[in-house]
Amino acid sequence: MEKTKFLKQIKGNLIVSCQALEDEPLHGSCIMAKMAFAATIGGAAAIRANGYQDIIAIKQETNLPIIGLVKRDYPDSSIYITPTQKEIDELLKANADMIAIDATHRKRPNGEEIQRLINYIKKHDKLVMADISTVEEGLAAVELGADCISTTLSGYTEETQRLSTGPDLELVKALCQKTEVPVIAEGRIKSPQEALVLLKNGAHSVVVGSAITRPQNITESFTEVLKTI
Numbered sequence: 413m414e415k416t417k418f419l420k421q422i423k424g425n426l427i428v429s430c431q432a433l434e435d436e437p438l439h440g441s442c443i444m445a446k447m448a449f450a451a452t453i454g455g456a457a458a459i460r461a462n463g464y465q466d467i468i469a470i471k472q473e474t475n476l477p478i479i480g481l482v483k484r485d486y487p488d489s490s491i492y493i494t495p496t497q498k499e500i501d502e503l504l505k506a507n508a509d510m511i512a513i514d515a516t517h518r519k520r521p522n523g524e525e526i527q528r529l530i531n532y533i534k535k536h537d538k539l540v541m542a543d544i545s546t547v548e549e550g551l552a553a554v555e556l557g558a559d560c561i562s563t564t565l566s567g568y569t570e571e572t573q574r575l576s577t578g579p580d581l582e583l584v585k586a587l588c589q590k591t592e593v594p595v596i597a598e599g600r601i602k603s604p605q606e607a608l609v610l611l612k613n614g615a616h617s618v619v620v621g622s623a624i625t626r627p628q629n630i631t632e633s634f635t636e637v638l639k640t641i
């Protein structure tokens with residue numbers, strides 16, 4: 413999908429992340445495809461999904477644009493969201509509209525360079541979502557040509573590890589002040605009200621995963637509160 417059209421479609425809207433890794437109860441492309449179908453009926457503007465198989469299955473159930481990523485661990489790096497060209501090639505084959513890639517300042521596997529990977533995605537006419545954890549990483553990703561930056565990794569890198577259980581509103585605000593490139597709020601958004609606050613503070617759109625598509629987490633949010641009685 414063309415960049416302006418894509419960014420317009422997601423503006424002020426919800427992107428639903430439909431992901432379940434092998435160790436999760438809902439793992440399976442068929443189940444993720446149904447999740448994406450449900451998200452479509454609910455009014456989502458785009459889907460964020462992990463891996464070739466899931467993306468192909470999701471495309472059978474919805475016409476919404478797909479932000480694809482491949483989660484893969486490498487022994488020489490802590491980067492696991494689309495770490496190398498191999499994962500990008502899988503996403504190109506799956507024909508994801510936008511490719512989400514870790515753009516933190518951590519060392520990549522095989523000594524890969526983020527600039528080369530972003531150029532490679534763009535050369536194939538796909539859009540780039542840079543997953544970052546700090547203001548510096550976000551601004552650096554803008555310089556490298558990212559089409560949007562997402563706060564996905566705030567709270568998940570050594571530098572940003574913290575006890576916060578909610579979304580990183582401060583990071584969203586700071587990035588929105590410093591760049592015109594769309595800032596996507598992602599990570600630990602648990603309610604429609606939280607999503608609204610992020611949009612009101614400048615986020616271009618919001619990505620919600622666990623609070624919609626991980627029933628084990630949703631169940632726990634109830635049981636934890638009920639325990640207090």
Ligand SMILES: CC(=O)N[C@H](C=O)[C@@H](O)[C@H](O)[C@H](O)COP(=O)(O)O
Nearest residue numbers: 429564568599600601620621622623
């Ligand atoms: C940190 C990391 O690996 N995040 C992943 C990125 O794709 C997903 O597991 C998250 O579900 C997604 O970012 C949405 O966030 P939340 O599930 O908190 O709404």
